[in-house]
Amino acid sequence: MSLDIVKLAAFAKEQGFIYPGSEIYEGIAGVYDYGPLGVELKRRLADLWWRAMVQLHENIVGLDSAILMHPRVWEASGHVEAFHDPMVDNKVSKKRYRVDTLIEEYAQRLEEKARRETEKKLRKKGAPLHRLEEEVQQQKDFQRAQLLKDRLSQALARKDWAALTSLLQEEQIPCPESGSTEWTPVRQFNLMFSTHLGPLAEEAQEIYLRPETAQGIFVDFPLVLRTGRLKVPFGIAQIGKAFRNEIVARQFIFRMREFEQMEMQFFVQPGTEAYWYEVWKEKRLRWHLHLGLKPELLRFKDHEHLAHYAQAATDIEFAFPFGFRELEGIHSRTDYDLSRHAAFSGKRLEYYDETQAQSYVPYVIETSVGLDRLILAHLSQGYTEEMAPTAEGGEELRIVLKIHPLIAPIQVAVFPLIRKEEFVQKARLLYEELRFFFMSAYEEKDSIGRRYRRYDAKGTPYAITIDGQTLEDETVTIRDRDTLQQVRVPMSQVRAYLGERLEVAHWLRTL
């Protein structure tokens, strides 16, 4: 399984889709660059998202907020708290845990055990079970659990990691995996990147690179509302970079330290959020399917443990080479964010609803796609090794990137069948015309078969060849990447032929 992702990464690098970051300096873990083909793919996917979300919805507008935001934003959003997890490693099992969940779960197990035993005791004595809650307070495991939780919350409040280290030690908290009680010291992981605002390090204020783009939308909510003449329900969409200091950034571009999100926050009247949640689940899934992701490789996965801001949450998961993983999150965020920002900023972040004749803090439905993950999904689904016929009548392995024509970095390639002046001239002429409309390429080197294969690997859906017949009747062949079938089309109709297949409007109309 994981071998496939290594192979895909090598392919992506070789073809110029994705390079390891800073490679000549031996690389930098979890950071990747988009090469000439990758940047096209990325721009196209982002563009199709933008058009489907903003251009096609009269009640959705765009935004491009800054990566740097006021530090209080991240206190209000809950990230300062949630993203500073103290962690420990177990020396025997080599597993890493968040200290708080480790201790809480242990305490919970103790409580459950206490309840079971107290219940058994009560049954034995024939005492009424309604006294269970009262009796269990006296049980020693239960009391120990309470003590653990107290000490945990005290240490967390003081950010006293040494105290947590000794708590683990003194209370002999076992590793759920190995049962071992040998722990490394507790260390804090800060998942947010910090930097300094102001050039003088001593005087500068520490600020964060945004860990998600959503907060820019919430913070600008009153401004967009005022200038956009918007009425609930309405949405604000944004594409942009976000940064997370992942403990381990792995699996190629699946989890990167610097990544790009495409988010849309949809503001609705409280009470209607369940309806809109369903609407957006359906719309977003349809968008992915319309771009050619296979239904059997997509699924919804509802969250069992909800984040601090969420009322309901589901993921659109994609079957990556390493398994089903989150591609897009659709969350019902309630009024959490706007209310928090209202509280922290002291500003009123309410909406006056004329039809209701009242003000309220709108509820929010969020759709959030990882653009890099989306790219990985299309690359991994599209990467195909298959047998193809050879000139000698045999079969040979062909590597072809079967991605949707609309997102292909190079949409059409033009070849003269042979490198003779008449062929070359005509081919150049056609290429130079087509490039006004499509991302085009021209190639005259190597045999025709070889050129086809080269562009197959780049995902180019159409290849046009100028042959002997072109010189006689001005027709060319257009060859399809996936079927290898050719059609003969008059030179004058090539643009229309390609337009039907590569025009974004057609795609939007059928969405």
Place this chain on the structure above:
RNA sequence: GCGGGAGUAGCUCAGCCGGUAGAGCAUCAGCCUUCCAAGCUGAGGGUCGCGGGUUCGAAUCCCGUCUCCCGCUCCA
């Protein structure tokens, strides 16, 4: 951070019982080619991850170090 794997040409790798680097593909120039890659001729390209040690001599042996990849936690 812990465990595992790996660093030699742009790519895939060989060379590793020490004697001063090689293949295929790719690239470039030319020739040949009338529809599905690897035909011919020629050319360019390597501080063998980095540092130190042993040795007359290290890609090869020893020590150290760095980086990347995979797994563990988390998420877009």
